[in-house]
Amino acid sequence: MTLNDVKPPLASSSPEQLAEEGQPSHGVALWRRRKHFSSVHTRWRRDTAPLIEQLREQMIRVAPGATQVQLRDLLDEEASRLQVIGRVLQLVHPPASETHRLSGLDLLVFAVLEDASDAKRARGALRQLRQAAPSWADLAGLPRAEVAALLQGAGVAPFWAGVLLELLSQVQQWCGGMTLEPLRASTPVAALLWLTGLPGVTKQTALHVLLQERTDSPMPAEAAPMRVLGRLGILNDAGLQDPLDVETLRSLVPPDLRRELHRTLTAHAEEICTPRTPRCGDCAVNRFCRAWRAQQVELAARSARPTMVDLFCGAGGLSEGFRQAGFRTVFAIDQNPVAIRSFRLNHPEVPSEQVVCDDLRNFRDDARRILDALGGQQVDVLVGGPPCQGFSRAGWRSRTSTRQVQATADDRNYLFEELIGLLEVLRPRVVIMENVPGIGEVRFPDGTSFLEVTVEAMRSLGYDSTVWTLDAATYGVPQHRVRRIIVGSRVGPVPPPPTPTHRAVSNQYRATVQPTGEHLRPPVTVAEAIGDLPPLLASAGQWIDRPRHRVGRRRTKGYSGEMAHPLNLLFSHVTRYHNDLDLRRYATMRPGDNYLALLRRDHTLENYRRDGFEDKYFRLAPDRPSKTIVAHLQKDGNSFIHPDQHRSISVREAARLQSFSDEYIFTGSRSDQFLQIGNAVPPLMARTIAHTLMAHLDATAETDGDPAA
Ligand code: SF4
Structure with missing residues (x-):
């Protein structure tokens, strides 16, 4: 297989040059806080501040003493999230017809005709009218009977000819020509009042038109897009207890997103998010959807899947592999807030309040807090991959003194103690700790390695414990990645490591760990x-x-x-x-x-x-x-x-x-x-480990008495 049929040329030197040469920008960022706010966005933040203040009490994941700045940050995060949703929907529901590009008076006439018939007939009528009269001023000069005949030919009742001609006459009179340009200069309320005073223009139609003309116009409260917006939810990360009403939903959509979001939500409502039987499985934004996520939590809670706790979870590689193998994560913790956000997004089955952003060391004296969060659920597997930079060769290279002194002096290398501490409290049936090979090489002054200390600590708590050395490439991961997996089991002897499915790439690894691999599949490249x-x-x-x-x-x-x-x-x-x-x-x-x-x-x-x-x-x-x-x-x-x-x-x-x-x-x-x-941890490798542990748990289900419990 060749990598790419088309090789791009050498890139030029600076981002500025790239921009000049028409390089695409990176587009919608994935939750990066916006550094530069437009004046419209700033005004919206200011205007919505009282509303957010009112909602504060309902936000179960926001500290009661949160400052105004923190609440505003929350709003910016929400704007980012809606921007991502909008971009995804834009890609799966691209503009379907020329009517999506209508604006100004064209859009107003189309919307009135659509109210009078339907979208298809309105499109046909608009085409007929344009062919008969090159401009709206020309059309206004045609006899009413002629306009009625044109409408009738397109399937719109002739009665609307009079309405249309009167509408054009009033626009001409008040705007000084066939244009809606003056709407941009007036206040939104005045513009809305004037539009709804025109013949045939409903409030929804007026809002629709205003949305095209002004960035600060509210979204029309049409049932279809509002239904999708309600299901998707707003301020989900704040843990709002109750769904928001339509008015609040509308005002919490940032102005610069309203126009396109309204279009894409409408298309999504028609094709996927239908009123009675939404096709959530085919929905491109289901991960962002409050309604769907609530369903996933419920389904997971009702399942009889074995449970796991993921310490130092990061973005969730281990949990993902275990999920694929049939486990259910019931608690995850990491101190990186961005990684936690990624974890939550990708694991809708785990209740957000059980994915905690904190330093595990803060639980040292209060480990039972985790038990409380679990609500008495038995933990089957405890997994953890404490940060490994302290043990890694890449870390040593940049240091000046000897490995031993450096590694034992590195605070991060003692995080395994937190895992052992929790092992004592949670008493899972199986525990695994993943780390780099360096954990076996770094020694305390008395000569014992971190690896040996961890194994001994597990044994002292009644766990049979051993170490697997695995190369991710031998389980189908396209990457040579050797890791030490310390495994402990209190329900029987630790099983042998998972059987490799692919050949190892490293001669050293092949010779020492996997001597009989030649019959296996070649590694993924x-x-x-x-x-x-x-x-x-x-x-x-x-x-x-x-x-x-x-x-x-x-x-x-x-x-x-x-x-x-x-x-x-x-x-x-x-x-x-x-x-x-x-x-x-x-x-x-x-x-x-x-x-x-x-x-x-x-x-x-x-x-x-x-x-x-x-x-x-x-x-x-x-x-x-x-x-x-x-x-x-x-x-x-x-x-x-x-x-x-x-x-x-x-x-x-x-x-x-x-x-x-x-x-x-x-x-x-x-x-x-x-x-x-x-x-x-590569999810594919985690999945292989999880399959082995699942078989071990099944085989030892009968012997699950915990003498230490
Ligand atoms: S996941 Fe389902 S309910 Fe949510 S937006 Fe998609 S289709 Fe609608």
Whole structure:
């Protein structure tokens, strides 16, 4: 399989130049707080402040003492969320006909005719009228009988000819011509009053027209779009207890979104979110929908799935894999607020109040708070991947003193103690802790490693405990990622590790851990994982997109086919900026080249020492799995250069290499998203582990007596 049929040229040097050359902007951001507010948006924030103040008491996830600034931030977050919803709906419901582009008097006449008949007839009548008279002034001069005949020919009752001619005459008289231009200069209330005073114009029609003419006009309270908006909910993250009434909903939609949101919500209401039987399974915005999420929580609570608690959950890689294997997350915690937002968005089955943004150390003396949050539910599996930077080689390289001293002095390396502390309180049937191989190499002054200490701690609490060393590539993840999984079980001996399905890539790993792998499937390659994604330049791409076609076949098979979004939506396929010199380096490197290979090709491109920086630059090979995706991608992408495009990998490509499907949406800035992806456990590997644990739990269900309970 070739990676891309079309190779983009080398990107030019600066974002400004890219903009001049017509590069697309990244479009709607995924919940990045807006830095620059328009004056209309600022006025809207000010005007809605009293309303938000009134709603404060209903917000169960907002601290009672929240300041005005915090409430305004909440409003901006909501504006961001609605913007994302609007963009997704715009992509799945593009404007269908020329009537969507109508404005001014054309729109007013169309809306009146639509009220008099239906959209199809109104479209036909408008066409007839335009053919008979080139301008509205010409039409106003036609005899009434002639206009009536034209309308009748299009299926509209001839009676409306008189209404239409009177309407045009009043517009001519009050606006000084056939235009609605003066509406923009008057106040919204005066404009609405004047429009509703015209013959044949209802309040809804007037609002519809005003929405096109003025950015500060409220959304028409039409039943269909309001139904969808009500179901989607507003201020969901604040945990509003009751759904909002139509008037409040309308005023909480930011002015700059109203026009397009009104159109897309109307289209969505007609095609998907129908009154009685909404097709939620086909809905592109179901993850954002308050109604659908409530259903998912209810369904999960009623299921008999084994439960799990996810500590240091990040964006939810472990929970996602366990969910796919049939587990149900009942509590998750992490201290990164952006990662928590991504977790909540992608795990509608977990009640938002049980996805907590906090430092686990704050639970040290009050671990029973977690038990209370669980409402007495038994925890089957406790999982946790404490931050691993303290143990990782990447972390050591940049330090000056010895590994031992550095690693034992790093506070983050003691977070495993929090997991052990909770193990004592929650008494799950099984516990797993995921970490980098370095956890077995870093030792305390007495010679014991962090790994041995953790295993011993589990044993002292009555758990049989052992360590699995797994390479994600051997479970179908297109990435060489070796991890230590410390497993503890109090319901029988720990089972053997999951059986690999794919061959290992590393000779060392193959020799020591998986000596008999030759009969297995070959590992999934970078080309198989990302080859169908549209080619991009550096500093390009869209946060939310729906490419017309993918490179190669539209619906690819194999790994990329499994990962693709069912509606072909593509989130975060966005690349970072590179300077000219780096672009030259990328163009010089061949797939599989590292920094030393680059210098052998062109020594003038040197910019780091040669020792210790071999991997500072690395071009991925298309026919092999990727090297380990790391959180450092948030800082630079030189170690993850695309195999045949001169740029580092996009956020979505990193997610694909981590086995996150395209339906998994990461929020925050590009750096935030790279961080969440790099820190995650690949869901595919997590799923394999979860299957093994599920079989173990099933097999030991009879022996579930806990002597320590
Ligand atoms: S998930 Fe269902 S209820 Fe919610 S907006 Fe989509 S179709 Fe409507």
